[in-house]
Structures are given as C-alpha cells and as structure tokens.
Amino acid sequence: MNRTQVAIIGGGPAGTLLSHILRRHGVESVVLERRSKEYVLGRIRAGVLEQGSADILREYGLGDRMDREGQAHDGVYLAYRGGRFRVDFRELAGSSVMIYGQTQVQKDLYDVVDAEGGVIIDEVEDVRLHGLTDDRPAVTYVRQGVEQRMECDFVAGCDGSHGVSSSSIPDIVTYERNYPFGWLGILSETPPIAEELIYANHPRGFALCSMRNPMLSRYYVQCDIDADVSDWSDDRFWEELAARLPDDAVTSLVTGPSIDKSITPLRSSVAEPMSHGRLFLAGDAAHIVPPTGAKGLNLAISDVVYLSRALVDFYASGATRALDAYSDTALARVWKAVRFSWWMTTLMHRFEEDGSFGPKVQEAELEYLSESPAARTAMAENYIGLPL
C-alpha cells in the first residue's frame, strides 16, 4: 500500500485510537509504529481513565472488557500528618473515574484494529515527513531494510515524546518544567491496600497507592532524580512505602515480590502549536504531564477526539475550520490538565529547595481541602476530567 488518507506516526494509544475512530467514520489510515506489537502491548504505564475517556471508549465499541474488568472509583484519599480524608467525586462532581490499565486499553485497541481490518505496520525505522505544507504530503520509512513511501492527505504525529513529528514543526515553542525528583514504581501481584487510591504527602516524600485490578497493585514513592533502581530491593521499597502512609492504611498493606520496578522522571512540557500545514500532533508528541494527576493517557484521548472530529468533518464536507482550529482547541484543554497535574505535584511532593516553608503551606492547603467542599469540588472536577 502506498497511499492512504491519514498517515499516523506511532501505534500507542493516541495513534491506534485515532485510526479506529477514523475507520468507524469511513476514513482510511495507516499506522506506522517503530516497535514490535509485542513490545507495545507489554508496556506498563497509566491506569486511570477519566469519565469522558471511558465514555469515548464505550462509544467506539471498546467498553465491554473495560466495564467487566475495570473498577469505577468514586473518590480518592489524600493523606497527610498521619491521617487521611476522602475526596468524593460522585458527591462533589457527579461522576467517577475508571481504573483500567493502559496496557489493557492498548490490547483492546490492537484487537479491534486487527478485527476490523485496520493497518498497523510495526517495526518501521527512519520515518520522515515530507511536503507538509503541500496538498500531497508523504511519509517515507524503512522496513526490513527497504525504503517505502506513503502518500497521504494528512499526517497525524502520535509518536510520543521521543518521536520525529514535533521536530517537523519549524517554529515550535516548548514550555517546560522539570521536577527535581522521580517516581520509583513497582507492580506486585498482591491485593491493593485500599479500595481507592491513596495519595500521601509525608516528610520523607510523596507516596501513591494505586492498582490495576483486585490482585495487581501499583505503588510509587518519590525518589531522588538520580536514584538507581538496582539500589532498591523489594524490602527497601515496602519499608519506605509503609513509612510514608498513615498507620490505619499500613495495617492493610500486603507485600510481595515486585513483577516490575522502574523509575520515571517527572516533567511538564507543552509544545505549541500542535499543527503545521497538514501535520497534526496528538498525545505525548505534543505534551507531557507528571503522572500525579493521571492525565497523560486522558489527554492523548481528548486530542484524538478533537482531531478525529476535525478530519471527519473535512472528509464529509471539505470544511477546514475545525482542522484550522485544532491546535487552539486541543491546547486550551491541555493547559488546564497541565495546570492540574502541576498543582497536585506541587501539593503532594517534598521540594528540598522550599526548606521548612514549603511543607507548612502544603499542610495548610491539605487542611483547607479537608474542610472546604468548594476546594474539594475544584479538585474533583479536574480529576474526573474537564468536558471534552
């Protein structure tokens, strides 16, 4: 095949969801993915779906397994000063989030793309974009040593933070904040410590208790930016986690061997604009958020919703208004999620450079949140996801 309507670079959640939604609306696409299918399906990443993201997956026939195996959560706990309080999403904002791993979302997407005859070409190398400001752009790539050329109407850059698409936008400006710490995360086949997530602010640093299903827990502790994962035995991790959690939670902590252990640096980054000629960026190709607010995967989904609507509109009527507005439309939502993720990161982590002042302000804000339904409502609205 050497021609398609939309060439999609990257077969992560953004690229495969875009391909699937377009196909359901009769628009052809080809996904070019650098890694093998097995590699993409094995990646362990996000786990919290906003209400709007879950609704989009349902609308496009991807909700059955999610609704069967996922867990709807109506709230989260925030812990500090040895205690914790709950932010009740349903009571405050009328909705919930869905706990369903990105690994599962990705599997559902590959399954539906395969079942419906979508095209994902994996293990491509040296992807290059051409003629983005012409009427006939093209993508070249190498597969199994042979260079190929694909002509298209549009290119969707869904190739994540290390892709090639964003560097094809000549005057792109990146707004960035690097946080001076990382997250050491483990996955363990143990029952979760609580029925809902616990975010803990502690003098030793942040901790998060999350989960993927009733026998798969995901835990994180804030660590030094240059920490080495090999210095963290499972025992050391569990001790550190327990030291940062309220006593009433620790009594329910079930430990076990980790089946995955990794360190993730924390960064906020937004590239503007998200389009250039016939190239449109979506997901991590355009923005990165620290995982504290659980927004990365959700932003990839909301970008894809805006972009697919604009492309479907174009193919239905020839109108370019939504495509022309895509970058501004997507960025308006992206920045609100970036703000929320930055706010949660700033509220919950230990920042050495803030000395003794920082933790006092954090505790005052946590106390205010615990006392004020208005403050909790603002958090709940953002956590379940702003409207698409």
Ligand SMILES: Cc1cc2nc3c(=O)[nH]c(=O)nc-3n(C[C@H](O)[C@H](O)[C@H](O)COP(=O)(O)OP(=O)(O)OC[C@H]3O[C@@H](n4cnc5c(N)ncnc54)[C@H](O)[C@@H]3O)c2cc1C
């Ligand atoms: C280690 C880790 C942990 C995370 N944890 C969380 C979390 O807990 N909560 C949360 O909300 N978010 C988390 N995220 C973020 C979330 O996973 C991402 O926001 C989400 O994957 C974005 O989807 P995407 O499709 O835009 O990008 P990606 O998932 O990165 O997909 C991009 C795809 O493009 C491919 N690609 C790259 N370059 C090329 C190229 N040149 N040619 C062809 N293909 C290319 C890549 O192989 C990849 O498959 C995490 C991310 C990482 C890396």
